[in-house]
Amino acid sequence: MRIALFSDIHSNYHALEAVLSDIALRGVDRIICLGDITLKGPLPKECVDRVRDLGCPVVLGNADGCYHPDFHPDRFPPQNASQVAARADFHRHLAALTRADQDWLQNFPVHLAESWEGTSVELFHATPGDNYVLTMPWASNEQMVALRSSESTQMAAFGHCHRAFVRVVHGFTVMNTGSVGLPFDGDPRPSYALVEAERGRLTMCTIIRVEYDAEAAIKAARTVGMIGWELFAHTARTGQFPG
Secondary structure (H helix, E strand, C coil): EEEEEEECCEEEEEEEEHHHHHHHHCCCCCCEEEECCCCCCCHHHHHHHHHHHHCCCEECCCCHHHCCCCHHHHHHHCHHHHHHHHHHHHHHHHCCHHHHHHHHHHCCCCCEEEEEEEEEEEEEECCCCCCCCCCCCCCHHHHCCCCCCCCCCCCEEEEECCCCEEEECCCCEECCCCCCCCCCCCCCCCCCEEEECCCCCCEEEEEEECCCCHHHHHHHHHHHCCCCCHHHHHHHHHCCCCC
């Protein structure tokens, strides 16, 4: 069984199309999105429509939860320039998305537990219980193991930190898909994860990088009047956190 996992699109439709085009060539049996379809990018409506049309499972990311009526931004004061810009640009996202779009985004499950050919897997956006906690590639083994809610889990896959990696800790595989729309690991190419499972074990866990037209995405950000488009452009060109 071959599975494609992707996460953190952040309204970058050009990157999303490049990733999905590559996935279409890989002969996958299942596609799963690990959240954060919108915010911090130029084209939220296009990304929502494209992911919804896939009909694939999606887990709730912190950005997706922003559309819930009970969400109060004041509980999460911005910590950096990127967050300040995202808050200022949020009204544009609200105007671009219908009420049905927003309802769809806010109602994803926060956690999925699946069995792939007898392989036990947990899927979430950041951690099983908190969508705002960052687990970086250099986190301790103890932090990695804590990502699973059951000792029988053989793999956990997530996004959120925008840094793609695969680690194996005492036989437990931890995979971060990286980001489709805003990679922060120094490689500006969109990333996603490709996994194969067979007879109760993982036979492949790899990160795929895809070329795309970043300048077209930057042009779209400027055209739609995205607040913070300069920060978006910096990451699209460098693969670095914009500050």
